[in-house]
Amino acid sequence: MHYAVTSEQMKALDAHTIKDMGIPSLVLMERAALCTVEEIREPLFSKERILLVCGSGNNGADGVAMARILHNRGVTAEIFLVGNKDRWTEEMRIQIDIAKNYRVPFVNNPAWDEYTTIVDAIFGVGLSRKVSGRYNDVITSINAASARVISVDIPSGIHGNTGEIMGTAVRADKTVTFAFPKAGLYFYPGAEYAGELAVADIGIQMMETGDTRKYYSCMDERELGLLPKRQPSGNKGDFGKVLMIAGTKGMSGAAFLASNACLAAGAGMVRIHTREENRIILQTQLPEAMLSVYGEEDWNPRAVGEAVGWADVIAIGPGIGKDPMLLDMIAWILENSRKPMVLDADCLNLLSTQEELLAKRSGPCVITPHMGEMARLLHTTVSALKKEFPKNVQAYGRSKNLVCVCKDARTVTCLPDGTCYLNLTGNEGMATAGAGDVLTGVIAGLLAQGLPAEKAAPLGVYIHGRAGDIAKEKLGSYSMLARDIIRGLAPIMRERG
Numbered sequence: 001m002h003y004a005v006t007s008e009q010m011k012a013l014d015a016h017t018i019k020d021m022g023i024p025s026l027v028l029m030e031r032a033a034l035c036t037v038e039e040i041r042e043p044l045f046s047k048e049r050i051l052l053v054c055g056s057g058n059n060g061a062d063g064v065a066m067a068r069i070l071h072n073r074g075v076t077a078e079i080f081l082v083g084n085k086d087r088w089t090e091e092m093r094i095q096i097d098i099a100k101n102y103r104v105p106f107v108n109n110p111a112w113d114e115y116t117t118i119v120d121a122i123f124g125v126g127l128s129r130k131v132s133g134r135y136n137d138v139i140t141s142i143n144a145a146s147a148r149v150i151s152v153d154i155p156s157g158i159h160g161n162t163g164e165i166m167g168t169a170v171r172a173d174k175t176v177t178f179a180f181p182k183a184g185l186y187f188y189p190g191a192e193y194a195g196e197l198a199v200a201d202i203g204i205q206m207m208e209t210g211d212t213r214k215y216y217s218c219m220d221e222r223e224l225g226l227l228p229k230r231q232p233s234g235n236k237g238d239f240g241k242v243l244m245i246a247g248t249k250g251m252s253g254a255a256f257l258a259s260n261a262c263l264a265a266g267a268g269m270v271r272i273h274t275r276e277e278n279r280i281i282l283q284t285q286l287p288e289a290m291l292s293v294y295g296e297e298d299w300n301p302r303a304v305g306e307a308v309g310w311a312d313v314i315a316i317g318p319g320i321g322k323d324p325m326l327l328d329m330i331a332w333i334l335e336n337s338r339k340p341m342v343l344d345a346d347c348l349n350l351l352s353t354q355e356e357l358l359a360k361r362s363g364p365c366v367i368t369p370h371m372g373e374m375a376r377l378l379h380t381t382v383s384a385l386k387k388e389f390p391k392n393v394q395a396y397g398r399s400k401n402l403v404c405v406c407k408d409a410r411t412v413t414c415l416p417d418g419t420c421y422l423n424l425t426g427n428e429g430m431a432t433a434g435a436g437d438v439l440t441g442v443i444a445g446l447l448a449q450g451l452p453a454e455k456a457a458p459l460g461v462y463i464h465g466r467a468g469d470i471a472k473e474k475l476g477s478y479s480m481l482a483r484d485i486i487r488g489l490a491p492i493m494r495e496r497g
């Protein structure tokens with residue numbers, strides 16, 4: 001696991017290191033400059049002729065320090081100052097004086113195409129408004145130049161918290177970020193603009209007394225260790241029984257994918273509760289699953305009660321449809337069962353019309369809305385959701401005391417205590433019908449094996465994305481299907497040993 005931070009959090013960590021720990025700002029800057037210079041190397045970058053484009057803040061000061069280090073190593077490195085002299089920070093003033101002492105060359109009108117590498121040191125985490133005027137022109141010239149581009153800390157013009165383009169932004173081949181990845185380097189489009197990402201340790205640590213819950217938590221392969229070890233003596237009952245309420249008429253595929261994924265994620269048993277029209281299809285497609293059905297007229301409380309009683313975990317939603325009678329069934333289950341639940345898709349759309357029902361449950365609960373479903377739950381639009389993202393998702397998870405997995409190209413998982421996981425696995429090939437059903441199955445499968453909702457949800461998202469990455473490697477992002485994501489689960493989960 002590692003943490004990603006916002007610009008404000010990074011500034012607080014910088015200030016803490018300088019003021020409380022006593023490492024002078026210029027020492028941090030020298031380390032930042034040295035680390036970034038080391039990243040300018042073949043095969044991506046040539047040191048034949050380098051232009052350092054520097055703003056007036058400390059990001060610009062990093063660039064000036066880099067120019068001096070490169071110049072002193074015999075590299076042709078020229079400084080182009082874009083910032084206003086009146087706005088120079090104290091560090092910038094000092095770096096300019098030092099650079100002048102070493103006779104580092106300055107240029108006023110760079111011939112953009114004569115450089116092999118351009119260092120983008122215009123704005124870092126201090127970007128505070130939309131880029132315009134002269135800055136806009138300079139960024140356009142950088143993007144049009146034939147040189148390779150390396151960005152210092154973050155591509156100039158990318159918002160450090162959201163990854164959005166603030167008017168214009170530098171498209172980098174590589175970004176060297178200091179101490180911790182900024183969230184804007186992980187969210188799109190920032191992630192794309194950053195190019196290859198390197199994180200440089202410049203001597204800034206997380207505050208020892210600080211509460212890490214305020215940072216984004218990012219899982220990596222080490223978290224596969226959270227998967228419960230499969231006991232050699234175990235029987236299928238030990239690995240959990242999942243009731244999968246899924247699939248209306250004509251939507252058996254969602255029930256199939258979610259149930260198949262659930263078994264492939266290690267659940268001991270799955271029982272699909274579905275519309276009677278799906279009986280033969282599902283029993284043929286997935287003989288490993290048990291099956292019970294309901295008809296058009298009404299749901300049967302006795303049959304559902306029996307199935308709920310049998311299960312250790314209940315998943316509701318994939319392909320279930322929006323028939324209002326289902327809302328009664330869902331309400332009954334929420335009120336009468338304390339078992340861990342995963343609620344997805346149309347189950348969430350139905351609940352968005354009667355939200356008080358969510359408050360009636362008392363057991364652990366994971367919801368897995370995509371951005372559209374999340375917006376519906378919040379009674380807002382997707383664009384309004386994005387503006388306050390992920391604060392609004394965190395607030396929802398807290399207020400409803402549930403784990404909220406908000407699915408997107410970068411899925412976030414917010415826990416009731418406010419912890420926010422940002423997932424870095426997965427790819428554009430997963431934008432294919434049924435990929436979300438697979439995720440529901442994976443999370444239910446992990447819950448069934450005894451993982452608490454707070455771990456099963458972020459780990460399920462991480463594993464699902466890695467499985468998608470395997471599918472893309474094999475089949476490419478155009479042709480991979482949701483079922484290929486299920487096939488990708490085995491190699492990932494096998495890593496746990």
Ligand SMILES: NC(=O)C1=CN([C@@H]2O[C@H](COP(=O)(O)OP(=O)(O)OC[C@H]3O[C@@H](n4cnc5c(N)ncnc54)[C@H](O)[C@@H]3O)[C@@H](O)[C@H]2O)[C@@H](O)CC1
Pocket residue numbers: 014015018025026028029032055056057058059060062087089122123124125126127128129130131132135152153154178202
């Ligand atoms: N000691 C420290 O604090 C360290 C800072 N470091 C560097 O310092 C950077 C942060 O420095 P600063 O806080 O000085 O901020 P920046 O250098 O990122 O930018 C702030 C400057 O740009 C101006 N500005 C912001 N948005 C603008 C816009 N849209 N149009 C025109 N001007 C705009 C601000 O008025 C200010 O002058 C980091 O990203 C990192 O590169 C590193 O050297 C590590 C140590």
Ligand SMILES: Nc1ncnc2c1ncn2[C@@H]1O[C@H](COP(=O)(O)OP(=O)(O)O)[C@@H](O)[C@H]1O
Pocket residue numbers: 370407408409410411425426427428429430431432433434435436437438439
């Ligand atoms: N560009 C992408 N990068 C990474 N993951 C993606 C991308 N597009 C979609 N996904 C993932 O694929 C899944 C799609 O789920 P969903 O939108 O519910 O689709 P469906 O309803 O068709 O199953 C989510 O887990 C989402 O995070």
Ligand SMILES: [K+]
Pocket residue numbers: 059120121122123124151152153154155156
């Ligand atoms: K920059």
